[in-house]
Amino acid sequence: MSNKEKYIKVFVDCFSVTEDVLNENFTYQCVAAWDSVGHMGMIAALEDAFGIMMETEDIIDFGSYTIGIETLKKYGVKI
Amino acid sequence: MPSFVNWSNPLCNALITDAGEEVTYGQLQNDVFSLLHLFKNGELIFIVGKNDLTTVQVYLAAIEAGAVPLLLGGDISSINLFSFIDLYNPSKILINKNKVNFSNGYKSSFEIDDYFLYSKKDGVGADLNSGLALLLATSGSTGSPKLVRFSLNNIISNADSIVEYLGIDQNERAITTLPFNYSYGMSVLNSHLRAGASIVLTERTFFDPSFWRSVKTNGVTSMAGVPFNYEMLLKLRFERMDLPQLRTLTQAGGKMSVAQTQRVVEICKAKGMRFYTMYGQTEASPRMAFLSPEFTEAKIGSIGRAIPGGRLWLEDDQGAVISSHSQIGELVYSGPNVALGYALNQEDLMRGDDWCGVLHTGDLAREDEEGFFFIEGRKQRFLKIFGVRISLDAVESWFAEKEIVAAAHGRDDHLMVSIECLDNAQLEVEVKALANAMQIHPSALTISIVESLPRLNSGKVDYPCLNKTH
Numbered sequence: 001m002s003n004k005e006k007y008i009k010v011f012v013d014c015f016s017v018t019e020d021v022l023n024e025n026f027t028y029q030c031v032a033a034w035d036s037v038g039h040m041g042m043i044a045a046l047e048d049a050f051g052i053m054m055e056t057e058d059i060i061d062f063g064s065y066t067i068g069i070e071t072l073k074k075y076g077v078k079i
Numbered sequence: 080m081p082s083f084v085n086w087s088n089p090l091c092n093a094l095i096t097d098a099g100e101e102v103t104y105g106q107l108q109n110d111v112f113s114l115l116h117l118f119k120n121g122e123l124i125f126i127v128g129k130n131d132l133t134t135v136q137v138y139l140a141a142i143e144a145g146a147v148p149l150l151l152g153g154d155i156s157s158i159n160l161f162s163f164i165d166l167y168n169p170s171k172i173l174i175n176k177n178k179v180n181f182s183n184g185y186k187s188s189f190e191i192d193d194y195f196l197y198s199k200k201d202g203v204g205a206d207l208n209s210g211l212a213l214l215l216a217t218s219g220s221t222g223s224p225k226l227v228r229f230s231l232n233n234i235i236s237n238a239d240s241i242v243e244y245l246g247i248d249q250n251e252r253a254i255t256t257l258p259f260n261y262s263y264g265m266s267v268l269n270s271h272l273r274a275g276a277s278i279v280l281t282e283r284t285f286f287d288p289s290f291w292r293s294v295k296t297n298g299v300t301s302m303a304g305v306p307f308n309y310e311m312l313l314k315l316r317f318e319r320m321d322l323p324q325l326r327t328l329t330q331a332g333g334k335m336s337v338a339q340t341q342r343v344v345e346i347c348k349a350k351g352m353r354f355y356t357m358y359g360q361t362e363a364s365p366r367m368a369f370l371s372p373e374f375t376e377a378k379i380g381s382i383g384r385a386i387p388g389g390r391l392w393l394e395d396d397q398g399a400v401i402s403s404h405s406q407i408g409e410l411v412y413s414g415p416n417v418a419l420g421y422a423l424n425q426e427d428l429m430r431g432d433d434w435c436g437v438l439h440t441g442d443l444a445r446e447d448e449e450g451f452f453f454i455e456g457r458k459q460r461f462l463k464i465f466g467v468r469i470s471l472d473a474v475e476s477w478f479a480e481k482e483i484v485a486a487a488h489g490r491d492d493h494l495m496v497s498i499e500c501l502d503n504a505q506l507e508v509e510v511k512a513l514a515n516a517m518q519i520h521p522s523a524l525t526i527s528i529v530e531s532l533p534r535l536n537s538g539k540v541d542y543p544c545l546n547k548t549h
Contacts, residue, residue, distance in 0.1 A: 014522070016511070016521060028286065028287070033520065033521060033522075035284070035520065036284040036285060036286055036307075036311060037307070037465065037520040037522060037523065038520060038522065039284075039286045040310065040311060040314060041522045043314065044314075055316075056315045056316050056319060056320065057288075059286065059314065059315055060285075060286055060287070060288050060291065060315065061288055062286075063288075
């Protein structure tokens, strides 16, 4: 699976959404499932999927699908 | 009638809004008094709000006027809201303008910022007992119609106890980390207003950068959290955060694991912060016990001792008081903060004091030689999912209505349901529907299909066995 596929899969699994909604408008709290509980689950799933451990600021600033792609670059993960 | 807000320092800040507006006690008092004419003594008001200025103003004005608010979260579904309205017959409803349109029976009579105050067209709402001051739902916004009835003395005495044991003074500043309609969130608000301290009103979560900016720039000195809030803090590596003004953390709303408590205690120690483990239930307005920071290490896992003005003891199955240490029994509390009782319908709002100051908590506990209490389990079948009580029997009846045989079990923060005969395609639909009905996050829920549920000889479901296999 490519990084992009893994990244998308985390969103689809964590928030029960379809791939086509995943863009810059897919932001924190835009769907009921992406609340604090969902955010915790997503961060944990991304850390597992890419074998990384994210910094506080990056977890807090991870406000959208698109921002996340930039964030992961810092950890050497190219989506 | 005594006002429960301490108005003695009009120049001190009472509230700081999310937009950064500072509201002094003097200003808040003016605002509240200007709303008093909207409410009548002894009428039922639904406040469907959130942690914002209007909600707090209306809450205080309603209580000052002798009206009785039922606090409901702004995220309540229309279906649940309408069933509350049908059941309890409020004469007024405060609700966000965008939320819902009442075409039947109610008309919009007043506008306050983003809210409308609706009044019943015929003006006739439920009759209330004169001792009633406030109502809360027992399980957040899950739609369970059961309410807890409070007197003003319940609320005031509990807020005063909290002020005393946490040492809240004018210099303290809290931030809303919990819904205002959740008893723990309400008690943070009440105790700070009682002490002349201040509160930052926000709906933001720990995962919003603005939340932490607010904590820093507003000089927040204390935060309250249920175990899940602490899970988030640990995930965010709270130990690395630089928040010099933050001095106190409190935890209630369910038992936190000893390992997690230990980590939080260590971090607080390193930062010179106070950490309080506390214990309560909505039925006790809500606080009953707390563990002082000086005992957190020696008595880790304990809920501490009764709050000032209250008393805790244990009873066995026959209701006899347990005096020996190490014997487990039901935790019983008595104090002026024990609510008046429950309400299941409009008629119950006429009831007086059913509990007479004594609450059987349904929690099983033991007491050590030094009088510290430890929660060991529960008599009743419910879980706390992120601080909100979910009845396992209610989950099973929800399935029974669909003619599905289900057994609900699990642990706090994770509800499991084992179901007989259901195909995989239907499974996903049911997970969503149940999560929706109980208003819990789908990730806190697992439904699994079993060929047949394990049963005891009596025919009852063998829950210990279910919990072992899943």
